Amino acid sequence: MDIAEVLRNNGYKVTPQRLAVYEAIDHNMTHPNAEAIYKKLQPKYPSMSLATVYKTMEIFAKIGVVQVLQCEEDAHRYDYNTSPHAHIRCVRCNRVMDVNVDQKTLAANAADQTGFKVDSVNISFTGLCKDCQKQE
Amino acid sequence: MDIAEVLRNNGYKVTPQRLAVYEAIDHNMTHPNAEAIYKKLQPKYPSMSLATVYKTMEIFAKIGVVQVLQCEEDAHRYDYNTSPHAHIRCVRCNRVMDVNVDQKTLAANAADQTGFKVDSVNISFTGLCKDCQKQE
DNA sequence: TTTTATGCAAACCGTTTGCAGGACA
DNA sequence: TGTCCTGCAAACGGTTTGCATAAAA
Numbered sequence: 001m002d003i004a005e006v007l008r009n010n011g012y013k014v015t016p017q018r019l020a021v022y023e024a025i026d027h028n029m030t031h032p033n034a035e036a037i038y039k040k041l042q043p044k045y046p047s048m049s050l051a052t053v054y055k056t057m058e059i060f061a062k063i064g065v066v067q068v069l070q071c072e073e074d075a076h077r078y079d080y081n082t083s084p085h086a087h088i089r090c091v092r093c094n095r096v097m098d099v100n101v102d103q104k105t106l107a108a109n110a111a112d113q114t115g116f117k118v119d120s121v122n123i124s125f126t127g128l129c130k131d132c133q134k135q136e
Numbered sequence: 137m138d139i140a141e142v143l144r145n146n147g148y149k150v151t152p153q154r155l156a157v158y159e160a161i162d163h164n165m166t167h168p169n170a171e172a173i174y175k176k177l178q179p180k181y182p183s184m185s186l187a188t189v190y191k192t193m194e195i196f197a198k199i200g201v202v203q204v205l206q207c208e209e210d211a212h213r214y215d216y217n218t219s220p221h222a223h224i225r226c227v228r229c230n231r232v233m234d235v236n237v238d239q240k241t242l243a244a245n246a247a248d249q250t251g252f253k254v255d256s257v258n259i260s261f262t263g264l265c266k267d268c269q270k271q272e
Numbered sequence: 273t274t275t276t277a278t279g280c281a282a283a284c285c286g287t288t289t290g291c292a293g294g295a296c297a
Numbered sequence: 298t299g300t301c302c303t304g305c306a307a308a309c310g311g312t313t314t315g316c317a318t319a320a321a322a
Contacts, residue, residue: 116263
């Protein structure tokens with residue numbers, strides 16, 4: 001994906017900060033939150049502010065560049081993978097992994113039961129990951 | 137359920153505030169947040185503080201009297217129905233309804249895929265409810 | 273040159289906490 | 298009486314906002 005082009009096509013300016021944030025999340029499997037993205041950028045982009053990270057993520061979410069996750073913790077996390085899937089978080093090490101779930105069927109089921117026109121589906125699990133199970 | 141007995145059995149004192157909060161959430165289908173519970177109690181219990189509502193809900197969640205929900209909004213909501221089920225929120229009127237979902241199968245599926253020992257499952261949908269669809 | 277973005281600091285909002293006084297057991 | 302609970306106000310943490318300056322188009 002050419003993020004510069006996507007920004008331009010959506011009427012947003014292409015700035016070094018936006019490119020940097022994109023670089024930090026592209027194929028980032030850790031599902032970072034804003035603070036983590038900020039910290040990751042510190043060494044290379046020391047003048048970047050946390051507010052800019054938030055503003056950039058809001059734009060990225062709006063134009064479909066990232067998916068916003070809530071994994072039963074305080075801060076939001078971001079996923080470069082915008083295809084519908086669920087997440088599981090380890091309650092011990094806080095690692096977040098992807099989980100394949102048939103969201104389409106679930107959404108159809110929810111619509112049938114309630115008469116809602118369904119917009120979004122959010123599925124998260126918590127538990128103990130393989131590594132942390134070994135250590136217990 | 138005799139909430140006084142449940143409190144006592146778990147080592148908590150029985151106070152008018154705790155009984156009042158229970159009264160406010162028992163069979164309350166609106167999935168209220170702390171603020172809503174607080175406001176509902178104001179007329180009858182004007183001296184009740186919001187902090188006490190929070191502290192009480194924390195205890196209720198711990199002893200299994202309520203379920204805590206996150207429906208892709210800022211505040212947590214509480215459900216007197218503690219059996220495993222999902223929720224759907226209307227993005228227009230913010231009403232929240234219950235949805236039956238086979239969480240057991242989903243959890244087993246997530247465990248298979250990731251090797252996690254699954255603790256909890258959280259499923260929420262958003263969309264437009266029947267009434268709000270009519271009005272559009 | 274016009275418009276939009278940045279970085280800073282302050283505000284915000286839901287929630288938690290410390291503590292002195294009060295209620296339960 | 299001893300312990301726990303309450304209500305208040307202040308603190309907290311993640312996020313948003315207002316604004317003056319700076320950079321993109």
